Amino acid sequence: MNRCAWVKLDEPIYVAYHDEEWGVPVYEDRHLFEMICLEGAQAGLSWLTILKKREGYRQAFDQFDAEKIIHYDAVKLAELKENSAIIRNRLKIQSVVTNANAFLAMQQKHGSFSNYIWSFVDGKPIINHWKSIAEVPITTEISDRMSKQLKKDGFKFVGSTICYSFMQAVGMVNDHTTDCLCRK
Structure with a gap:
């Protein structure tokens, strides 16, 4: 059985992510x-x-509890900058607070973030039919529109490529190649 070509088969965490999460x-x-x-x-x-x-x-950012994250102060942000369990980039750390x-x-x-974000695809996943990973785009018209709107609504680190990757990750688009065992 084949998996999408981007999966590193020698990395169990990557295989599990592909098989159990990506595109769901x-x-x-x-x-x-x-x-x-x-x-x-x-x-x-x-x-x-x-x-x-x-x-x-998850540990550093209180399980992504936005209500807690919005109250992070300079001391907490400085602690995060020293936390080797995350990427210690000041702008990326601050973006989590901004995004919260x-x-x-x-x-x-x-009414919910889900309502907001899924509205970009009319509430249902886009099912693509790529034969190879080379056909899969890194951006689309929808990810361009999403990026522009997210930025307008105050989000950071949400360029079109990031948005498309997010859409793939949360199943807004199904980009499993047609020969992939996860193709449903």
């Missing part, structure tokens, strides 16, 4: 918030690096 629709707000923050943290790095630090992120505020605002405005 997520509607739970906190998980969506976690994923948008982790995708932003990945900018310029490999997704494997982030997966290996995922538990560290924007996330809560979108929950308030739209």
